[in-house]
Amino acid sequence: MSEIVEAGHGPIPVTEGEWAGWSFWQSDAFEQTAGPFYERREDNGDWVCAFRTEDRHMNGGGFLHGGCLMTFADAALFTIARGEMHDSFGVTMNLSGDFLNPAKPGQLVEARGEVTRGGGKTVFVRGIATADGTPILSFTGIIRKTGKRPSSLPA
Secondary structure, three states, rough: OHHHOOOOOOOOOEEOOOOOOOOEOOOOHHHHHHOOOOEEOOOOOOOOEEEOOHHEEOOOOEEEEEEHHHHHHHHHHHHHHHHHHEEEEEEEEEEEEOOOOOOOOOEEEHHHHHEEOOOOOOOOEEEEEEEEEEEEEEEEEEEEEEEOOOOOOOO
16 A cells, blocks of 8 residues: 555644645545645634645646646545544535636635534535635535544544
């Protein structure tokens, strides 16, 4: 098994550079290839997910590829729903998005949102992704909890 997907890996704090004070999840190989995507808890207790666009994230027209943006939104669902997920694993049951504006290389893309319904095995989330503060994607998603996270893994 690749080191990047070994059980036991969770949020890794970043201590240097642009992302100091943020964390990233090393346990998802696909997200690491697409991102990496970073997260942190804001002073008000909400979670934010972010990454900086690079040339490799662009489509043939020179704008952020929709598939990359939706992959980021999928990751953001779980960041936004962190408090509702507690010690559970989950899978995305539905993800839908409306593309609002293009993003270019070098922009900071952030996603924030809220849980609109939770409390059981199904968690409903809505969010907005921005590029340097300009809205680029409105998204909604549904997460299905699939089981408890082993106590050796961080929540």
